[in-house]
Amino acid sequence: MILDDGSATGLERTPGSAGTLTARSSDFPQWYQEVIAGAELADNGPVRGTMVIRPWGYAIWEHLQAELDARIKDAGVENAYFPLLIPQSFLELEARHVEGFSPELAVVTHGGGRRLEEPAVVRPTSETVINHYFAKWVHSHRDLPMMVNQWANVVRWELRPRLFLRTTEFLWQEGHTVHATSEEAREFALRILTGVYLETMEGVAGIPVLAGHKTARERFAGAEQTWTCEGMMGDGKALQMGTSHELGQNFARAFGIQFSDASGQLQYPWQTSWGVSTRLVGALVMAHGDDYGLRLPPALAPSEVVVLVVRDDEAVRRAAGSLVEGLRASGRRVRVDDRTSSGFGRRSVEWERKGVPVRIEVGPRDLAEQSVTVVVRHRRTKHRVGVDEVLGFVSRVLDQVTTDLRAEAEEALRSRTVDVPDLDAAIEAAASGLALVPWAAIGLGGEERLASQGLSVRCLRREDGGLAGPSDEDTSLVAVVGRAY
C-alpha cells in the first residue's frame, strides 16, 4: 500500500503472519488475526479457551473500565467484592438459573488435598452469592435501593472459545441491585443500559449499537426481561456488547430476600443485574480495525500520541522532549519512541498496528524546516506541521477521531441493515448483515427456523428504533435478525 506521500508500508509483506497468536478464530476476517497479533493484545492461555491479555490490550481494558466505573458510580452504585467460589447448592436455588448455567460450570471438587463435602463452582456470574448476602443485608424499605457492582473474573466452560469474544475465563463488571418496586427496577435497568452502556459504547468507543430487549428464547437464565446493546462488526455479524436484566422477584423468592414496607408489610423486592466484559475490547478491534491494525478512540488509547525519534541525534532528541512536555502539559497521554536501534519502518508499523491515534515523527529534515510530521492513524494521512502549531493541530485531530470512527461505523451499520417484510426475506438479508422484520412475522416458530439457519433475533425494538414500553407483548415490535458471534 502506498501512502499519499509516496512512501510504502510493508504490512503486506507478511500476510497472515499471525505469529504470536495461534488464533482459534480462523473464521474471523484475515485482518482480524493480523490486528490482534500485530497489536500484541492477547495470547491463548495454556488451558483451552483461556486468554492471556498482554499489556497493550489490558491498558485498553483499563481505560474502558475507568469510563464505565465513573458512570456506574454516577448512577449511585458502589463497588464491592464477593467470593470466586460458590457452593453448588446456591446455584440450584433458582430453577431456570441453574438450568441455564449448569452445562458451562467449572466445579471444584477437591481442596486441601481432600474431597470437598460440597463441591464449589467457580462463579459463572454472581447472582447467587450476592443474593445470599442481600438476604442478610436487606430488612427495611430504608435499606433500598441497595446497589453494588463488582469488577471480577468469571468462568464459563464454553464449547467454542474465541479470543476476546468468548473465552473460558473473562473479566467483567457485574452490577446487582434491589428495589422496592417493579417500576423502579425497570427504570434502573434502563438507566444502566442507556446512561452507562450505550453512552460508553457510542460516545467513548464510537461503536453504534442497537438497543432493545431479548426474546424469551434469548433471555438471561432467571430474568424476566433482558435489555441488550447489539453492535455490528466489520463483517456484518452482530455482537452482544452488554446486557441489563430485570430479574423480577425470582431471585428474591429463591434466596429469601424480604423487606418491611412503610406499612410494616413484608415484601419481596424487585431486582436487576447487568454486565459488560472484556468482549468490548474485541468489539473495538472488530468494529474499528482496518487492514493496517487497530484504530483506537483517544479516550481508550493507552497512548494518544507517540513521538517517534527518527534518528539518534542530540537536536532531534531535544526537540522531541520539548514536544512531549508540551503535549503532557495540555493533558495528553504521550509516549516517546526513541528506540533508534530498531529501524524506523519497524517502529512506525508497530504503532500503526497498535492503533495509537496520532504519531509525530521528529527527524533532522523536520527540524531543518522548523516543523514535524504528524501522522493521523485513522485516516492514514501525513501532515507537515510547523513546530508552533503542533499542539493545536494534534488537539483538533484527537477531538475529531472518535466522531470520525463512529460516523464510519454508523455508515457501515446503515448500509448493511435492511427492512424486510417477512421471515424468508429476513433469512436472505441476514446472510450479509442485519434484517429488520416485524416481530409478528416471526414468532416462536420463526425463531426456531432462524436458528436452523444459524441466525437469531438479536433484539426487539419499537418501530421508531426506541425501546419497548412496559408491556412486552407489543405487536408492533420490530425484530433485529442477524448472525452473531
Next chain:
RNA sequence: CGGGCUGUGGCGCAGCUUGGUUAGCGCGCUUGACUGGGGGUCAAGAGGUCCCGGGUUCAAAUCCCGGCAGCCCGACCA
C-alpha cells in the same frame, strides 16, 4: 458428542505418495558492518527426541499397528 484435519528448531511450513548422503525453507533470534523519513542490505552464527510406543527393514520423518495431543466446522454462550 457428530463431521473434517494436523503433529518436523521459538513461530509458520516443505519433505512422506515411490524408505537411502549431513532433514530443508521463510520469519524470528545472536554478532558485525553499512544504513536509518514505512517491517532496509550484506556477511557470519546459534537453534532439532521429525508427538509417544511398538513393528517391518541392511536402513524409517517417510511404510504398518496402537496410543496421545491439538486445530477447524456444528450444537452451548457476556
